[in-house]
Amino acid sequence: MTRKPPEPGVLEARLEATRVKRNWLLSLPALVLLLVGASGPLLIVLVYSFMEPGDYSGVVWKPTFDAWVQIFFSRDIFDDTLGLADAHLTIFWRSVRLSLLTTLITIAFGLPTAYFIATRPGRARVFWLFLITIPFWTNLLVRTFAILEMIRSEGLINTWLQNLGLISEPLQIMYTDTAVLIGMAYVYLPLMVLPLYAAIERFDFRLVEAGYDLYANRWQVLRRVILPIVKPGIVAGSILVFVPSLGAYVTPRVLGGGKNMMIGNFIELQFGQGRNWPLGSSLSILLLLIVMVALLFYVRVSTRESER
Amino acid sequence: MRGAKPFSIRRIPGFTMIAVTCFVLLYAPILTIVVYSFNAGDSVALWKGFSLKWYVVAAQNQQVQEATLRSLVIALAASLISTTLATMAALGTTRTRGFPGRTAIYVMINQPLMVPEIVTAVALLIFFASIKVATGYTGLGYLILAHSAFCIPFAYLPIRARMEGMDLSLESAAADLYATPWRTFRRITLPLMAPGIVAGAMLAFVISLDDVIITEFVKSAGQDTLPTYMLGQLRRAITPEVNAISTVLLALTVLLLTVFFILSGRGTAKS
Numbered sequence: 212m213t214r215k216p217p218e219p220g221v222l223e224a225r226l227e228a229t230r231v232k233r234n235w236l237l238s239l240p241a242l243v244l245l246l247v248g249a250s251g252p253l254l255i256v257l258v259y260s261f262m263e264p265g266d267y268s269g270v271v272w273k274p275t276f277d278a279w280v281q282i283f284f285s286r287d288i289f290d291d292t293l294g295l296a297d298a299h300l301t302i303f304w305r306s307v308r309l310s311l312l313t314t315l316i317t318i319a320f321g322l323p324t325a326y327f328i329a330t331r332p333g334r335a336r337v338f339w340l341f342l343i344t345i346p347f348w349t350n351l352l353v354r355t356f357a358i359l360e361m362i363r364s365e366g367l368i369n370t371w372l373q374n375l376g377l378i379s380e381p382l383q384i385m386y387t388d389t390a391v392l393i394g395m396a397y398v399y400l401p402l403m404v405l406p407l408y409a410a411i412e413r414f415d416f417r418l419v420e421a422g423y424d425l426y427a428n429r430w431q432v433l434r435r436v437i438l439p440i441v442k443p444g445i446v447a448g449s450i451l452v453f454v455p456s457l458g459a460y461v462t463p464r465v466l467g468g469g470k471n472m473m474i475g476n477f478i479e480l481q482f483g484q485g486r487n488w489p490l491g492s493s494l495s496i497l498l499l500l501i502v503m504v505a506l507l508f509y510v511r512v513s514t515r516e517s518e519r
Numbered sequence: 520m521r522g523a524k525p526f527s528i529r530r531i532p533g534f535t536m537i538a539v540t541c542f543v544l545l546y547a548p549i550l551t552i553v554v555y556s557f558n559a560g561d562s563v564a565l566w567k568g569f570s571l572k573w574y575v576v577a578a579q580n581q582q583v584q585e586a587t588l589r590s591l592v593i594a595l596a597a598s599l600i601s602t603t604l605a606t607m608a609a610l611g612t613t614r615t616r617g618f619p620g621r622t623a624i625y626v627m628i629n630q631p632l633m634v635p636e637i638v639t640a641v642a643l644l645i646f647f648a649s650i651k652v653a654t655g656y657t658g659l660g661y662l663i664l665a666h667s668a669f670c671i672p673f674a675y676l677p678i679r680a681r682m683e684g685m686d687l688s689l690e691s692a693a694a695d696l697y698a699t700p701w702r703t704f705r706r707i708t709l710p711l712m713a714p715g716i717v718a719g720a721m722l723a724f725v726i727s728l729d730d731v732i733i734t735e736f737v738k739s740a741g742q743d744t745l746p747t748y749m750l751g752q753l754r755r756a757i758t759p760e761v762n763a764i765s766t767v768l769l770a771l772t773v774l775l776l777t778v779f780f781i782l783s784g785r786g787t788a789k790s
Contacts, residue, residue, distance in 0.1 A: 231618045269648075349549065356552070416529060419528045495637070
């Protein structure tokens with residue numbers, strides 16, 4: 212038997228197939244681990260959101276949309292009519308409001324800071340950037356705890372204000388929405404500064420010079436020249452801050468206490484004392500969907516910007 | 520002394536002041552914790568003199584000892600596993616023309632960065648709870664598995680960045696000199712990748728060490744790590760012991776970050 216020489220292109224096709232197979236095989240272990248330890252279980256959450264709650268925990272395998280209805284409506288125990296679930300809506304509204312405010316505060320502080328860093332000369336810039344990076348990587352709990360130490364009744368701020376005689380009673384900041392807001396703005400600020408810095412760093416300052424040459428004042432230069440170019444950085448930073456704020460768990464738990472829950476804490480409650488795993492699951496999926504929409508919006512804006 | 524500052528086109532009035540305020544606000548709380556961890560008294564607001572008392576208290580606390588050991592074991596295992604898998608994945612997805620499914624692999628690898636942590640935590644709680652019931656195993660394996668999974672993107676990104684900047688000609692030269700593919704990989708590719716791999720492993724280590732939410736939901740009874748132990752303590756009366764633990768965690772982070780910056784800085788300077 213003589214072996215026929217392979218048709219032209221067959222060898223290339225085989226090499227190509229081997230290459231694809233090799234790349235997939237190399238990536239496979241990581242993908243399997245991620246499937247078991249991160250992505251796969253999300254499907255179970257999705258399934259659980261369409262089940263009935265078990266008596267103590269877990270679910271009963273009866274398909275129903277109850278958990279999804281319960282997100283916004285509660286059933287009256289006397290006449291079985293549906294009414295808006297006020298308690299839930301309060302929690303959602305608090306989560307959205309605090310996340311938006313956190314985003315605005317971090318822009319107000321982050322934009323000047325990023326601008327300041329980006330306009331430093333070479334080595335100094337690396338130093339200031341490092342100063343922003345340290346809090347970024349510092350344990351979130353440690354940073355939340357640091358804020359707790361500052362604002363609690365026996366904390367540093369209240370003790371100093373009392374010693375100075377400015378107040379007689381300690382200010383009650385802890386366990387309020389303000390405490391959660393302070394904490395989240397503090398914790399997520401570096402997430403705003405870093406993308407803003409990346410946007411401003413590439414900025415061509417000759418444009419500012421051109422603006423001044425054309426008799427613009429500083430405010431006009433900021434509003435008409437700098438802000439439009441920095442806008443993608445602001446969008447990126449806003450998404451990076453808004454998304455984890457909305458899903459925040461540690462900061463509201465430590466600084467807000469039991470009364471000032473956000474969605475994350477409300478989800479946990481359903482798996483603990485609430486004993487309503489399906490509701491916890493539907494809330495998780497809802498949170499995931501909101502985050503995905505925000506990220507898709509970001510991808511669309513950033514690709515549009517880069518196409519320009 | 521007064522005189523108008525020279526006009527600089529880069530200066531925007533007020534920005535420098537806000538920036539400096541911002542840095543002060545960022546560091547004041549952290550530094551307060553560090554300073555008061557050396558306080559002799561048991562208040563976090565009244566300074567009673569320098570002492571290492573709270574470090575001794577923390578070091579002698581058996582729960583802290585166990586939690587520290589557990590944190591380190593998990594972080595070490597997770598960074599080892601995730602870095603190994605991320606290195607393989609980086610070899611499969613960089614320096615190669617596009618292939619079917621590459622985008623899917625990217626999305627899968629970066630998935631832990633996109634899903635809110637509380638959602639993943641809840642999902643793992645449900646998943647592992649049923650496995651715990653079915654198998655009866657309640658060891659550290661669940662925590663190591665979960666940590667390894669969410670550390671993968673953090674290990675992968677620096678390795679990929681390093682590989683994309685790597686010079687291919689050395690590998691071609693090795694192959695021209697009749698080195699086997701394995702020998703080329705071991706003697707040329709791997710050493711070139713090393714800074715990226717070390718940087719990735721360190722990021723994974725820091726991320727695992729810092730994790731609170733997923734650990735809190737996945738851990739079985741008596742499996743506190745340092746962060747979840749701290750979270751439990753914050754509900755009770757707070758002693759400067761927590762300050763001491765925080766300061767140690769902070770010091771560890773700063774140390775690892777400095778090494779990371781030096782490594783990645785050297786990597787980019789070379790290539």
